[in-house]
Amino acid sequence: MSRVSVSRRAPLFAAMLLGASFAASAQNVLIRDAKVHTATAQGTLERADVLVGNGLVRAVGKGLSAPAGVKVIEAEGRPLTPTLFGGITEIGLEEVSGEKSTVDQTVALGADTKEMTVRPEFDVTLAYNPDSVLIPVARIEGIGWTLLGAGTATGGSIVAGQGGIERLDGGPDPIGPRVLFVRLGKDGLGLSGSSRAAQWMILDQLIDESRGRITPDNHAALLTPAGRAALQKYFGGGGRIVFGVDRAADIRQLLRWSTKHQLRIAIAGGGEAWRLAPQLAAAKVPVFVNPLSNLPSDFDQVGASMENAARLQAAGVAVGFSEGGASHNARKVRQLAGNAVAAGLPWDAGLAGLTRVPAEAFGVAGEVGSIAPGKRADLVLWSADPLDVSSVALQVWMDGRAIEMRSRQTELRDRYMRPDNGLPRAYSAPSGN
Amino acid sequence: MLRPLLAGFGLALLAGAVQAATPAPAPSRYTQDPYPSTYKPLAGGPVLLQHATVLTGTGQRLDNADVLLRDGKVVAVGTALDAPADATRVDATGKWVTPGIIDVHSHLGVYPSPGVGAHSDGNEMTSPVTPNVWAEHSIWPQDPGFEAALAGGITSLQILPGSANLIGGRGVTLKNVPSTTYQGMKFPGAPWGLKMACGENPKRVYGSRNTSPGTRMGNVAGYRAAFIDASEYLRKTTPKPAAPKKSRWWQSSTAANGADSEKDTGGKRDLKLDTLAGAIKGDILVHIHCYRADEMTTMLDLAKEFGFKVAAFHHGVEAYKIADRLAAENVCGALWADWWGFKMEAFDGIQENIAIVDRPAKSCAIVHSDSEEGIQRLNQEAAKVIAHARLAGMDIAPERAIRWLTQNPAKALGIGDRTGTLEPGKMGDVVVWNGNPFSVYAKAEQVYIDGARIYDRADPSRQPKSDFMLGQPATRSAPQIGGVR
Numbered sequence: 006m007s008r009v010s011v012s013r014r015a016p017l018f019a020a021m022l023l024g025a026s027f028a029a030s031a032q033n034v035l036i037r038d039a040k041v042h043t044a045t046a047q048g049t050l051e052r053a054d055v056l057v058g059n060g061l062v063r064a065v066g067k068g069l070s071a072p073a074g075v076k077v078i079e080a081e082g083r084p085l086t087p088t089l090f091g092g093i094t095e096i097g098l099e100e101v102s103g104e105k106s107t108v109d110q111t112v113a114l115g116a117d118t119k120e121m122t123v124r125p126e127f128d129v130t131l132a133y134n135p136d137s138v139l140i141p142v143a144r145i146e147g148i149g150w151t152l153l154g155a156g157t158a159t160g161g162s163i164v165a166g167q168g169g170i171e172r173l174d175g176g177p178d179p180i181g182p183r184v185l186f187v188r189l190g191k192d193g194l195g196l197s198g199s200s201r202a203a204q205w206m207i208l209d210q211l212i213d214e215s216r217g218r219i220t221p222d223n224h225a226a227l228l229t230p231a232g233r234a235a236l237q238k239y240f241g242g243g244g245r246i247v248f249g250v251d252r253a254a255d256i257r258q259l260l261r262w263s264t265k266h267q268l269r270i271a272i273a274g275g276g277e278a279w280r281l282a283p284q285l286a287a288a289k290v291p292v293f294v295n296p297l298s299n300l301p302s303d304f305d306q307v308g309a310s311m312e313n314a315a316r317l318q319a320a321g322v323a324v325g326f327s328e329g330g331a332s333h334n335a336r337k338v339r340q341l342a343g344n345a346v347a348a349g350l351p352w353d354a355g356l357a358g359l360t361r362v363p364a365e366a367f368g369v370a371g372e373v374g375s376i377a378p379g380k381r382a383d384l385v386l387w388s389a390d391p392l393d394v395s396s397v398a399l400q401v402w403m404d405g406r407a408i409e410m411r412s413r414q415t416e417l418r419d420r421y422m423r424p425d426n427g428l429p430r431a432y433s434a435p436s437g438n
Numbered sequence: 439m440l441r442p443l444l445a446g447f448g449l450a451l452l453a454g455a456v457q458a459a460t461p462a463p464a465p466s467r468y469t470q471d472p473y474p475s476t477y478k479p480l481a482g483g484p485v486l487l488q489h490a491t492v493l494t495g496t497g498q499r500l501d502n503a504d505v506l507l508r509d510g511k512v513v514a515v516g517t518a519l520d521a522p523a524d525a526t527r528v529d530a531t532g533k534w535v536t537p538g539i540i541d542v543h544s545h546l547g548v549y550p551s552p553g554v555g556a557h558s559d560g561n562e563m564t565s566p567v568t569p570n571v572w573a574e575h576s577i578w579p580q581d582p583g584f585e586a587a588l589a590g591g592i593t594s595l596q597i598l599p600g601s602a603n604l605i606g607g608r609g610v611t612l613k614n615v616p617s618t619t620y621q622g623m624k625f626p627g628a629p630w631g632l633k634m635a636c637g638e639n640p641k642r643v644y645g646s647r648n649t650s651p652g653t654r655m656g657n658v659a660g661y662r663a664a665f666i667d668a669s670e671y672l673r674k675t676t677p678k679p680a681a682p683k684k685s686r687w688w689q690s691s692t693a694a695n696g697a698d699s700e701k702d703t704g705g706k707r708d709l710k711l712d713t714l715a716g717a718i719k720g721d722i723l724v725h726i727h728c729y730r731a732d733e734m735t736t737m738l739d740l741a742k743e744f745g746f747k748v749a750a751f752h753h754g755v756e757a758y759k760i761a762d763r764l765a766a767e768n769v770c771g772a773l774w775a776d777w778w779g780f781k782m783e784a785f786d787g788i789q790e791n792i793a794i795v796d797r798p799a800k801s802c803a804i805v806h807s808d809s810e811e812g813i814q815r816l817n818q819e820a821a822k823v824i825a826h827a828r829l830a831g832m833d834i835a836p837e838r839a840i841r842w843l844t845q846n847p848a849k850a851l852g853i854g855d856r857t858g859t860l861e862p863g864k865m866g867d868v869v870v871w872n873g874n875p876f877s878v879y880a881k882a883e884q885v886y887i888d889g890a891r892i893y894d895r896a897d898p899s900r901q902p903k904s905d906f907m908l909g910q911p912a913t914r915s916a917p918q919i920g921g922v923r
Contacts (some may be wrong), residue, residue: 046683070720100779101779101780101781101782101785102780103780103782104781104782244507253912253916257916262619277912279915280912280914280915281915282885297811297814297815298811299586299814300551300582300586300810300811301551301552301582301907302551302581302810303551303552304552306912307910307912307913308550308910308912308913332779333777333778333779333780334776334777334779336776337776338819340818340878343878343879344878345878346878346881347878347879389823392878393877394818394821394822394825395825395876395877395880396825396876397824397825397828404507414778414788416784417786417788418758418789418790418830421758421794422790422830
């Protein structure tokens with residue numbers, strides 16, 4: 006019923022959506038005649054086909070034929086991309102940001118005493134709620150996966166805890182390895198005795214503890230056994246650590262520190278990262294920027310620039326996108342990439358920042374972030390250029406299943422758009438409408 | 439006409455009678471301006487923008503059209519215009535020309551960048567009713583956000599107090615020109631705004647201190663108490679209609695006229711009540727931060743109760759639920775394209791909100807920012823609305839959508855007779871875009887304010903820069919230190 010009403014409004018997409026409805030239960034589909042943005046070295050293939058079997062991409066190329074019984078979707082030359090990375094978010098970890106009872110991304114066991122507690126074993130993915138209304142809201146805009154981030158608060162520490170990649174298919178479990186989050190600079194000052202310098206003091210102390218130079222019974226020990234094991238993994242190079250940091254001086258210290266300890270790091274924020282672009286490229290540190298942060302919004306990013314992404318990429322840095330704290334509006338991440346492109350980033354790098362770069366940085370490139378044989382068939386068909394705000398997602402597939410392009414927001418829209426029928430809108434529309 | 443409640447309080451004189459008795463031209467005692475505008479347009483000769491796609495802001499689109507600016511005004515809009523010999527001709531082939539973009543909701547200057555504690559000047563969170571404070575007295579004109587907004591085509595903007603208070607204070611409308619003083623930016627003759635706020639913010643701020651308001655009903659009681667005081671003040675301070683008594687042959691004419699009413703028109707000025715009285719009289723325009731449909735309708739009833747008019751609801755994430763009522767009452771909806779969910783009263787936000795509010799006849803939909811980021815790209819916010827409206831079966835042409843950023847905000851700010859459209863006689867506030875503005879790739883190439891080229895993407899001499907940004911090493915690449923790295 007809902008599909009019929011949508012296609013009536015937008016006859017252009019009728020054929021496609023009708024096809025999608027039949028394919029919904031199957032995981033086999035041939036998407037024909039699309040502008041396929043593979044997000045791989047293959048780049049963009051004009052008027053190409055993508056064959057999906059059992060939820061995986063089986064073939065990408067021209068003139069593919071559909072095996073018997075496989076539904077065919079005519080893309081009519083429109084762009085097809087992998088589902089996009091929604092950035093580092095709290096989707097499924099917060100329902101209403103301002104209501105504490107719905108928010109789970111931060112552990113602060115010392116909140117009452119304002120004591121620093123260091124719990125790197127804290128894993129936010131365990132609180133993930135796959136029934137959050139945020140998930141369909143993001144998904145129907147082409148956002149197929151996100152990195153759940155751990156936050157910091159008084160009574161916790163600059164080592165926020167771990168997160169992981171969730172695919173927004175309604176399933177409960179993350180994919181790929183866990184990621185550790187650490188907060189530096191201005192936003193970590195309240196957790197480091199009011200000095201940036203103390204952030205390195207604390208991190209060095211944790212290095213010592215994880216490597217046994219501070220024994221568990223030492224008065225300086227900060228960690229539980231589980232926390233020690235967690236840090237041993239990351240400080241041993243066995244996992245990606247995401248540092249939230251903006252100021253160039255802090256990034257410079259971070260590069261020295263992570264090089265010394267041979268850590269695998271990424272940067273989130275990176276307001277002034279462009280100023281150290283060659284060093285970041287040499288250290289192979291991916292940087293997740295918000296290109297819309299072009300103002301000196303604090304003294305950690307006096308050097309903020311619209312051209313941050315473009316300059317980083319030109320120097321050889323892998324650039325991804327993330328808007329800090331944008332869970333409800335994670336769909337805005339496309340606008341971030343588009344503005345970076347408008348400010349000089351090559352278009353392919355703009356798409357890569359929403360697909361390949363985060364997939365590789367967080368260890369899930371074997372599953373998501375590109376259109377290639379063997380990858381999950383997590384795909385989006387767009388009305389036009391997926392990086393432009395004037396485009397919309399027309400159909401999203403997860404594991405080859407066409408998802409219903411509806412959310413709580415489209416339900417509200419349809420309830421209040423329909424003509425007044427004399428009954429309060431709390432009653433559902435008569436059948437047939 | 440007496441409204442029952444007011445009669446009950448014994449406040450006989452109000453809205454209708456007072457407004458009818460007030461002559462329009464001279465500023466009333468409530469709206470005298472001791473901090474007047476010193477804005478002077480930059481000098482500049484005539485400019486002819488040629489061969490552009492012109493969105494006039496009145497709902498019209500003209501292809502291959504010209505716009506002539508002279509003496510600070512729009513002189514003509516049309517095809518193959520004649521221009522004075524000394525006019526600067528700008529070939530705008532392939533480009534789009536629109537009225538200057540107007541943001542009705544900004545905190546630039548009062549919450550400037552960098553956002554340090556010393557710059558936190560937007561909320562007088564010391565009492566829930568502070569109509570005595572004026573946002574202009576908090577504005578730091580060196581906020582780098584102004585020049586960033588200019589690069590996004592913003593030519594006028596209203597700076598409002600924040601939403602912590604039920605009644606937050608006066609807002610001020612500025613021309614977005616670089617200046618060392620806010621008076622140098624102040625839009626000449628623009629009415630002040632009055633900022634009010636519904637819902638969660640006031641009750642949270644004051645409720646958490648165990649002071650009123652701690653609930654939504656406390657919010658409404660707070661507005662009513664304030665406007666009851668204002669109504670009384672208005673009655674006491676309004677000059678009585680002329681010639682209350684017949685003059686007698688033995689009295690001098692001066693004694694007969696005016697003197698008797700002096701005890702009523704005098705009295706100590708009250709800054710709070712001046713502002714509220716100005717709002718009731720319609721000289722100060724009421725802008726209300728309000729998210730939920732039910733609360734907006736409460737505020738419409740409140741406005742009727744005390745005889746003021748709501749110029750616009752701001753944020754209004756549920757405005758789509760009462761779109762017909764807003765249009766019927768001639769109230770604008772100043773809205774976001776897609777923000778939602780950050781608090782409970784924002785939980786029902788939808789991306790078609792602006793389009794649905796725009797749909798009825800006589801509607802007044804506005805794209806606003808409330809953000810130093812959003813104000814730089816209101817055109818992109820509108821583009822998102824157009825795209826999602828189309829998906830829902832509503833086709834909105836660019837010439838209609840541009841009104842959300844130009845004509846409609848100008849109307850809400852009470853400056854619609856001077857700017858917001860490209861019509862002869864209007865201020866020469868114009869943006870030249872590199873193409874269709876409703877795209878992520880659109881850039882404002884030139885921005886004219888009162889006919890002067892205030893910003894030019896291709897001309898570094900016309901790119902203002904805040905004092906704060908001077909001599910900041912962080913704006914350059916990190917130096918390579920030492921011979922070997």
